[in-house]
Amino acid sequence: MTLRQTRGYRWLMQQIPASARAQADEALAWQAEALRDIPADGQRARLVHDRLDVLQASFLAKRPEVAAQVSCRKGCGHCCHMWVGATREEGALLAAQVRSGAVVIDRQRLARQAQAADPAAYFALSREEARCVFLDDEGACAVHRDRPSICRLVLVASDPELCRTADTATRIQAVICPDTEVLASAALSAEDDPGPESGRSLAQVLLAAL
Numbered sequence: 001m002t003l004r005q006t007r008g009y010r011w012l013m014q015q016i017p018a019s020a021r022a023q024a025d026e027a028l029a030w031q032a033e034a035l036r037d038i039p040a041d042g043q044r045a046r047l048v049h050d051r052l053d054v055l056q057a058s059f060l061a062k063r064p065e066v067a068a069q070v071s072c073r074k075g076c077g078h079c080c081h082m083w084v085g086a087t088r089e090e091g092a093l094l095a096a097q098v099r100s101g102a103v104v105i106d107r108q109r110l111a112r113q114a115q116a117a118d119p120a121a122y123f124a125l126s127r128e129e130a131r132c133v134f135l136d137d138e139g140a141c142a143v144h145r146d147r148p149s150i151c152r153l154v155l156v157a158s159d160p161e162l163c164r165t166a167d168t169a170t171r172i173q174a175v176i177c178p179d180t181e182v183l184a185s186a187a188l189s190a191e192d193d194p195g196p197e198s199g200r201s202l203a204q205v206l207l208a209a210l
Helices: 007-014 018-036 043-062 088-100 107-114 119-123 149-153 178-190 202-209
Strands: none
Touching: 007 018, 007 178, 018 178, 043 088, 043 149, 043 178, 088 202, 107 202, 149 178
């Protein structure tokens, strides 16, 4: 099994001794194998999502001084204009909401977003073209309950305006919960066919599922 790691997980690995990284990867692989035993029919994605929410809430509850610095708020939405990775199962959950009429999306913009093969290509899109099709007029997520795992990991302690034009030179202060990064990486690794090295974007898995 090929381990797929979130950026946060890779950052965490750089913070620990090299001798401990193999053990950390073994723990990640074990968690990924356990997730593979859960049916990939929406049940696995929802279980991962629920666990991520609990782990993050517990992390912040134990560190009130960190929680007080988190600047992410409903209506900000700057990170909703960036390349977002997702599993095919997460795409299927969101496609079901679109097909049911629970949410209405701009399918033409979705198709254009899906053509961006990697984060660099997505960053080249205009801000309006890059806007997530689930971001409503008030800057809130219309599918918050079923948003991808990666969306649940993003916490920022710096000025939210820095996220508006974020690039490799922008110094954004991120809040990283180790347990959520491990679980999200395990979920990516558990996918039978994770796609290219950069993974599949939310736009790609959603378009394929519709």
